[in-house]
Every structure is written in structure tokens, then in C-alpha cells.
Amino acid sequence: MPTDPSPATPDLSNWRTAPYSRWAFHNVRSILPVADIASAPGSAWPLQASPVSFEDFRLKLPKGGTLDLEGFLKATATDGLLILRDGRIVFEHYEGGNDRDTPHILMSATKSITGLMLGILAERGEIDIDAEVTRYVPEVAGTAYRGATIRQLTDMRAGIVFDAAGLQAYADAAGWEPVASGTTPNLHDFFATMRAQAQPHGGAFSYVSSNTDLLGWAIERATGRSFASLVGTLLWQPLGASGETFITVDRKGAPRCTGGFCTTLRDFARLGQLVLSGGRRGSHAIIPQGWLDDIRQNGDVQAWRDGQWRDSFAAISRNMHYRSGWYVINDEPQLMFAMGIHGQNLFVDAANRIVIAKLSSWAQPVDGQAIWLTHQAVAEFVRVLREQPAG
Incomplete structure (x- = not known):
């Protein structure tokens, strides 16, 4: 584990405030109560490395100038970035005391995991998605x-x-x-x-974080099991997650299903690869294919256009929807992504067989420029990879 010093001792009063946040985001267990989520280090989904050069990576800035890859990583306070193509690591980078074994908070990207759990439980007949x-x-x-x-x-x-x-x-x-x-x-x-x-x-579309915490209560009531145990048994162990994983809980032990999931960058990327692979690891179906198809195809575009974030994302795309905790850009190629404040993202580009996982410590919870830069970077990563043959 990294032993990087924090600028002071982060606590509940400052852990989401820079500069404390950069240390706190990968030391959440020392600040908040958590429930452990079982992984499967003995049967980890292997991630072989096939490094690719990103020397040609260039982001054009709106007012002129460009950023190379190092400049992008710094400009978006990157704690970790991992890119998979065809399930192989083509780029992996850590900063700020993080490494491949560090559990980092996902913030609202947790909602996407909760959404996947709903699909798994619905397929098992344990919860009715259409019920009140x-x-x-x-x-x-x-x-x-x-x-x-x-x-x-x-x-x-x-x-x-x-x-x-x-x-x-x-x-x-x-x-x-x-x-x-x-x-x-x-x-x-x-x-x-x-x-x-x-x-x-x-x-x-009206983004209300409490919705997903209430879903966590409904899931636990419907199944009679804790959310943490369900994730470990039905998703995290089957997909071959190998690192330390947990979710924050409140003072009475209820899970923060809207934003408290903490995991390693590699396991975050493995989740993206599972989504790209149609919910299957080899011959084992983990997430129902129909649920993933529903996320991609059945979101209400008009609800997004009438919703509160239409203008905020206009510079990225006007052709979007939100479904089961996931954002979907319906341009070509279609892009699914999970998103959390302070710069947590998981991008799944099925057409180009690319997964990009990014963990960050933005000073502001929502940074419009950093969001725009991150999406431009995704397109640039795809461009560079498409111009290089797969290893």
C-alpha cells in the first residue's frame, strides 16, 4: 500500500476538500465506516499488458494550444488512468500516492454499479423493476x-x-x-x-442522489441480504475482481449506494471490460445481456433533453440518455460511461473494443472544463489506438 503523507489529518470536515482530498480519496477506510466487498484474488480476470505509445496524443484547447498526454493527466488531477483494448492493458498510470493495489472512491460512478446489480437481481426474480x-x-x-x-x-x-x-x-x-x-x-x-x-x-431527467441510496434499501429489503454481500457474491467475485473493495455505510450500517463504492483502478477497468463483453466472463453470464442492451437502447432521449443537464453536456453531445445509472452518448461510436464527482469515470466503447477507467482528485466536485477535456481525451485515445495495430 502507498504510504504517502497527507497534508494534514483529513477528517469529516475536510476530506472532500483540496488538498486533503487527494490523500483522502484513496484512504477512505481511515475516515468513514465501511462494509467490505469480497473479491477473488485467486481467480482474478487476467489483464495482460500490450503497451502502446501515446506520443502522438494531442488535445486541442478551445482558445488555442494543445495538451500532450502528460499535460492532460495534470490538467485533470489524475490519480489513475488505465486503458484496455481487447481486454489488454495498453496504458496504465498512477499519481498522488495511488498504485494498482489502492482502493479509490468512485463517488457517483457507484450508481452505475447499483444499476448493474438491479439487472442481476431482476433476472434472478428477486426484485421487480416496475414495482413501486x-x-x-x-x-x-x-x-x-x-x-x-x-x-x-x-x-x-x-x-x-x-x-x-x-x-x-x-x-x-x-x-x-x-x-x-x-x-x-x-x-x-x-x-x-x-x-x-x-x-x-x-x-x-432530474438528478437526485438520494434516489440511489433508497434503491440500496429496496435491494436489501427485497433480498434479505446486505448490498455489500450481494455485490461480492453476484458481481465482484464472478468477474474476477482481485483487489481491496468496500462501500461506505452510514451510522447505522446502511450502504451509500449512490457514491460510496471504493475499489482499485484495475478492478474498475475489469468491470468496464465485463460490460463491453456483454456481461460475460468467458462462458459465465454475470450481467444479463438484455439488461446491458436495455441501457444502451432504451433510455429516454427526450427526458434528457428536457432535463437539468442538457445544457451542461451540450459541448460534448446533445444526443444522450441516462439509463440504470449509466450515461449513454448516442453518437458514433456509441459511448457508455459511469461518472462521479471530482473526476471518476469509466468509459465503454464497444465498437472500438476499448475501456478507459480514470480516477481523479479534482478540486471542485463538478469541473466543466475537466469534464470536457476528459471526453475529448477519450476521443483522442480512440484515434491513437485506431491508428496502431492491436498487439
Whole structure:
């Protein structure tokens, strides 16, 4: 494990604030309570190396000038970058005390993993995607979540509108911030008593992180098992993840399914390769192919165009949708990606057989320029690789 010193001792008051965050993002276990997720180091999905030169990598900047690969890595506060082509490592890089064994927080890319778990559980008949969430969590029947379906939650189309006080109550419940001494706010109590404005469910894309934490509660209720144990048994071990993995939990042990997943860069990339491979590792089906096809094909483009992030992503694409925790750009080639604040990304380009996993420590949670640079870099990585024969 890396032994890099932190600039001071990060704690709940500063762990998501630069410069503390760069150390904290790969030392989450020392700051927050977590639940371990079993991996399978004895049967790891092998990742052989076939290095490719990226000397020709160039990003053109909007106001002139270019960035080479090193410049891009620095400009986007990269903690780790791994690129797979045909399941082989063509590039791998670490910074800031990270290495191949370091578990780094994925932030909201966790939502994409929760979405994959829903597909696995639906295929097993353990959860009904079209059921109302109150079927599994009747405690929210008196809240704005009444009438919302599992599908609407995972597609960010539930009609939930929080005011500032509601957002703070949610933040307190999640356990990622300091709270008053002697209090134990937690997610289950928050959901049972939450106050939020209710709008019709099934409308435009509206990004509400609490939706996915509520999905975690519904999953645990539907299966009678912890989310961490389900991920380990049904996804992480079968795909051949080999490193330390865990998820943050609140003060009462509820999982942060919206943003608390922590894993190594290599295992993050293995997940992308599993998605690219149609949910199969060899002959073993892990994620239903139909679920992945649904993510790629059945998102509501109009819901995205009517939604809150249309303009924010306009410089990247206007032809997008969000489905089951994944973003999909419907240009050619189609690109699936998971995204978390502070620069966590997993890109899956099935047409070019490329997976790109990136972990970062942006100073700002949402950095529009860094998002744009990252997407431009994905296209440039693809260009360079297409011009070089596979090893």
C-alpha cells in the first residue's frame, strides 16, 4: 500500500476538500465506516499488458494550444488512468500516492454499479423493476417517493425536489459530514421522515442522489441480504475482481449506494471490460445481456433533453440518455460511461473494443472544463489506438 503523507489529518470536515482530498480519496477506510466487498484474488480476470505509445496524443484547447498526454493527466488531477483494448492493458498510470493495489472512491460512478446489480437481481426474480418502491420500503409511503417505481429511481425520473434544508438533512444522514454531538442521523430515518416537494414521477431527467441510496434499501429489503454481500457474491467475485473493495455505510450500517463504492483502478477497468463483453466472463453470464442492451437502447432521449443537464453536456453531445445509472452518448461510436464527482469515470466503447477507467482528485466536485477535456481525451485515445495495430 502507498504510504504517502497527507497534508494534514483529513477528517469529516475536510476530506472532500483540496488538498486533503487527494490523500483522502484513496484512504477512505481511515475516515468513514465501511462494509467490505469480497473479491477473488485467486481467480482474478487476467489483464495482460500490450503497451502502446501515446506520443502522438494531442488535445486541442478551445482558445488555442494543445495538451500532450502528460499535460492532460495534470490538467485533470489524475490519480489513475488505465486503458484496455481487447481486454489488454495498453496504458496504465498512477499519481498522488495511488498504485494498482489502492482502493479509490468512485463517488457517483457507484450508481452505475447499483444499476448493474438491479439487472442481476431482476433476472434472478428477486426484485421487480416496475414495482413501486413502497412495495419494498413501505416507510416512504408518506413522502414524495410515494408512487415512484424502481425504474424511475434508477433512471433519475422520480419527481423529488429538495430545498436547502432537505439537502442538508440528507447530507447529515449519509454520514459524510460532521453532525452535532450526540446525534445519529442515518439514511433510513431520513427516508421515513423526509420532507420534499412531490412532482409527477416519470418526467424529465432530474438528478437526485438520494434516489440511489433508497434503491440500496429496496435491494436489501427485497433480498434479505446486505448490498455489500450481494455485490461480492453476484458481481465482484464472478468477474474476477482481485483487489481491496468496500462501500461506505452510514451510522447505522446502511450502504451509500449512490457514491460510496471504493475499489482499485484495475478492478474498475475489469468491470468496464465485463460490460463491453456483454456481461460475460468467458462462458459465465454475470450481467444479463438484455439488461446491458436495455441501457444502451432504451433510455429516454427526450427526458434528457428536457432535463437539468442538457445544457451542461451540450459541448460534448446533445444526443444522450441516462439509463440504470449509466450515461449513454448516442453518437458514433456509441459511448457508455459511469461518472462521479471530482473526476471518476469509466468509459465503454464497444465498437472500438476499448475501456478507459480514470480516477481523479479534482478540486471542485463538478469541473466543466475537466469534464470536457476528459471526453475529448477519450476521443483522442480512440484515434491513437485506431491508428496502431492491436498487439
